[in-house]
Amino acid sequence: MQRHGRSVLSTLCGVSAAATQGGSRRLGAPDRLSGLDASFLYNETATEHMHTLKLAVLDPPEVTLTTDAMREAIGSRMERWPAFVRRVVRVPGDLHHPVWVNSAELDLDHHVVTERIPDPGDDAAMDLAVGRLAGVPLDRSRPLWQVVLLEGRADGRMAVLVKLHHCVADGLAANALLQGLVGDGAPPPGAGEPTPTPGGRRLLADASVDLVADLRRLPAVMAGVRRATGRRSQVLADLRRSGGELPPRPILDTPRTSLNRAISAERSVATTRIDLRPVLEVRAREEVSVNDVFLTLVGGALTDVLRSRGEHPHSSLTASVPVASEVPDPGGADLRRSGNKLSNLFVSLHTELTDPTERLHAVHTATSSAKRLHDALGAEVMESLLAYTPPKPYRWAMKAYSGLDLADRHRAPANVIASNVPGPRESLEVAGARIVDFYSAGPVLEGIGVNVTAWSYTDHMDIMVIACARALPEPRRVTDAMCRELARLSS
Numbered sequence: 001m002q003r004h005g006r007s008v009l010s011t012l013c014g015v016s017a018a019a020t021q022g023g024s025r026r027l028g029a030p031d032r033l034s035g036l037d038a039s040f041l042y043n044e045t046a047t048e049h050m051h052t053l054k055l056a057v058l059d060p061p062e063v064t065l066t067t068d069a070m071r072e073a074i075g076s077r078m079e080r081w082p083a084f085v086r087r088v089v090r091v092p093g094d095l096h097h098p099v100w101v102n103s104a105e106l107d108l109d110h111h112v113v114t115e116r117i118p119d120p121g122d123d124a125a126m127d128l129a130v131g132r133l134a135g136v137p138l139d140r141s142r143p144l145w146q147v148v149l150l151e152g153r154a155d156g157r158m159a160v161l162v163k164l165h166h167c168v169a170d171g172l173a174a175n176a177l178l179q180g181l182v183g184d185g186a187p188p189p190g191a192g193e194p195t196p197t198p199g200g201r202r203l204l205a206d207a208s209v210d211l212v213a214d215l216r217r218l219p220a221v222m223a224g225v226r227r228a229t230g231r232r233s234q235v236l237a238d239l240r241r242s243g244g245e246l247p248p249r250p251i252l253d254t255p256r257t258s259l260n261r262a263i264s265a266e267r268s269v270a271t272t273r274i275d276l277r278p279v280l281e282v283r284a285r286e287e288v289s290v291n292d293v294f295l296t297l298v299g300g301a302l303t304d305v306l307r308s309r310g311e312h313p314h315s316s317l318t319a320s321v322p323v324a325s326e327v328p329d330p331g332g333a334d335l336r337r338s339g340n341k342l343s344n345l346f347v348s349l350h351t352e353l354t355d356p357t358e359r360l361h362a363v364h365t366a367t368s369s370a371k372r373l374h375d376a377l378g379a380e381v382m383e384s385l386l387a388y389t390p391p392k393p394y395r396w397a398m399k400a401y402s403g404l405d406l407a408d409r410h411r412a413p414a415n416v417i418a419s420n421v422p423g424p425r426e427s428l429e430v431a432g433a434r435i436v437d438f439y440s441a442g443p444v445l446e447g448i449g450v451n452v453t454a455w456s457y458t459d460h461m462d463i464m465v466i467a468c469a470r471a472l473p474e475p476r477r478v479t480d481a482m483c484r485e486l487a488r489l490s491s
Contacts, residue, residue: 031100032210033088033167035386036340038097040166041088041140042394045402047265048446049137051144052169054162055130055271055439055464058430065158065433067149071108074147084111087143088167092200094391096207101197103143110142114149121154123271124476130161131269134441134466138165157436166443170324170340214387221384231376239369247370248318248348250413255313257306259449260412262405263468270475271439272483274454274461278490286357288364294420294461295319295367296360296489298452299349301481302416308477316352320414320448321345321367323374343379345370346414356488402446412447423457439464452478 033041044050058065074084086100117129129150138144144165153159198206239246248254279293299317306313322342347370350362401407421440428435440455441464449471455462463482465475472478 032206033097033100034340034383035097035389036342036383037167038391039386039389039394040340041098042389042391043398043445044137045399045446047263047402048398048443049135049265049267050166050443051134051138051163052166052443053130053134053439053441053464053466054164055437055441056160056430056435057126057437057439058158058160058433059436060156060158060433062433065149065160065430067112067114070147070149070160071112074112075106075108084145085143086168088140089197089203091203091207091391093204094395095204096210097391099198099203099206106143110139111145112147112149114151117150117152117159119152121152126150126153126159127269127271127476130271131267131466131469133161133163134267134269135265135469138163144168158433160430166340170322170342218388221388224378224384225381228376228378228381231378232373235373235376239372245348245365245369247366247373248316248346248414250320250346251411253315253348254318254411254414255315256411257311257313257317257415258309259302259306259467259471260407260415260447261449261468261471262402262407263444263446263449264470266469267444268467268469268473268475269441270465270479271437272463272476272479273437274463274483274486276456276460278486279461282360282486282489286360286364288360289367290456291321291420292360292364292367293486293489294454295321295347295349295418296356296363297482297485298416298418299351299359299363300356300485300488301478302349302450303351304481304484305472305477313351317349317415319347319349319416319418321347321370322417322419322442323379341379341383343374343382345374349415356485360489407447410447414448415450417442417445417448417451419451419453421453421455423455423462425456425458427458437462441466444468450475450478 040050085102085106087103088098089101090098115129115133118125133148138146144167146163148161148163150159150161236246238244254260279290282288282293283290298319302317321344323345324341345367347363348366350359350366353359353362419442423438423440428438435457437460438455438457439453439462441453442451444451444466449468451466453464453466455464463479465472465478467475467478
């Protein structure tokens with residue numbers, strides 16, 4: 001129990017040491033969140049929760065997995081998994097981005113809890129429980145994670161839900177932990193000794209030093225922005241000359257739908273499993289990527305849902321597609337286990353096309369153009385600019401935007417967030433119980449009320465749809481429609 005339980009539970013919860021990119025590195029100074037990591041804190045409001053979800057469904061273990069056993073397993077490994085002990089501390093007056101400090105105490109009774117899946121204990125009931133838990137934000141005064149043991153499945157299986165704030169880790173970092181679990185790699189660096197919470201004067205002094213350093217780097221950052229803007233303009237000109245497809249412009253090219261509105265705090269969730277074989281067969285036959293197939297399924301499913309509501313958007317739906325802004329080491333060494341290295345593609349889903357195969361090829365062309373533009377601009381541009389985001393105005397603007405429901409007054413940046421994450425190809429175990437499904441989901445945003453995440457695991461693709469319950473109270477209609485779309489593509 002200890003060996004398996006600790007590893008997988010730590011993996012599910014997890015990130016590891018050197019958490020932030022671009023943070024303070026002075027001797028004795030706390031780690032400062034990067035601008036990108038901190039932006040996930042600033043974006044959080046009463047209705048926009050910025051935690052991510054990981055949901056593992058387990059075959060019945062030989063020894064019952066209990067909350068006490070989970071607490072013991074996690075508690076015994078805290079010194080090796082800094083995400084368990086790190087909490088965010090704000091700088092007085094929000095002069096700079098917050099810092100991480102190691103908590104002296106950790107209340108495992110708060111962080112590891114048990115919830116009962118309602119009757120009849122099937123997948124739909126589990127999704128209902130997950131949706132309710134997804135609508136509860138994490139406590140900022142504590143380390144930003146929680147593990148929930150979900151009991152009461154009628155088939156005897158158990159489920160473990162992990163809520164992890166996006167400022168702690170992105171999907172690639174979490175996946176690195178999962179991949180490392182099945183190997184014999186070295187354990188991550190330790191969390192270190194508890195860090196006394198710095199006093200206000202120390203926080204202000206450190207922030208002032210870091211601000212001066214940031215200002216010294218600003219000319220080089222702006223020069224990089226100018227170069228990236230020039231490359232972007234060149235790619236756009238090349239696409240226009242060649243008759244290529246221009247990526248959709250956020251807001252300007254996004255059609256209005258009932259899925260795109262100011263969001264509420266409540267969440268709805270649906271999960272499904274798709275066999276990876278027909279996806280790979282379609283990929284090979286049509287000479288496209290797995291991500292192209294996934295986006296085609298998402299576009300077709302959302303179109304089906306909108307048509308059932310009597311909606312016929314005047315133009316194609318668009319997707320915001322998170323992409324990793326770094327290439328992982330193929331050898332598996334020195335994998336990043338924390339922080340965010342993300343950028344974004346805006347892709348047309350070509351939902352104006354009714355034939356799924358024709359739409360698939362159009363999506364392939366669209367993603368190719370979006371990648372060209374993304375590569376020209378460079379993922380580091382947005383990350384470097386976010387370092388200069390003033391925390392207080394950013395946080396105030398987001399709260400005002402959310403509180404006034406301003407997302408209802410303009411078109412959304414995109415119609416859906418769609419993410420496809422390659423996961424472990426080998427089966428994992430916890431406490432002798434095989435993990436049969438592993439789902440993942442990111443947050444929904446103001447104006448973008450639906451997030452669809454696919455996580456490939458062994459021979460199938462686990463898909464979780466999380467939505468604002470007001471925009472999409474029945475997300476299972478999306479997962480069911482995705483299965484129908486795959487059947488159409490495969491025929």
